[in-house]
Amino acid sequence: MANHDSANEVFLALADPTRREVIRALGRGPASVGELAHPFAITLPSFMKHIRTLEDSGLIRTSKSGRVRTCILDRDRLAVVEDWIEEQRHVWDDRTDRLEALVTDPEETR
Structure with a gap:
């Protein structure tokens, strides 16, 4: 559950385009x-809210x-x-393989 909460915090922080641009710049x-x-x-006060959100999510340190x-x-x-993307990739790879x-296998339809 903690990992799930952690992912939620990070995705919430990355949901805003301004914050994504900040992450790109800090890259x-x-x-x-x-x-x-x-x-x-x-x-600047509005921008600082974005910085605090990124800091609270752990994506940046100040x-x-x-x-x-x-x-x-x-x-x-x-x-x-x-990690989340890799997990989803495995799920969808398995589904598309099936x-x-x-x-393609006529025996599978029987």
């Missing part, structure tokens, strides 16, 4: 909140040095998404 390396917020036409808050992507946390066998 290139750490960045300050100001640098990350620059391309978006939203207020640290403050003076007045600058720097964000770092936690790549290990993305493994939750990768369907293919049913369609």
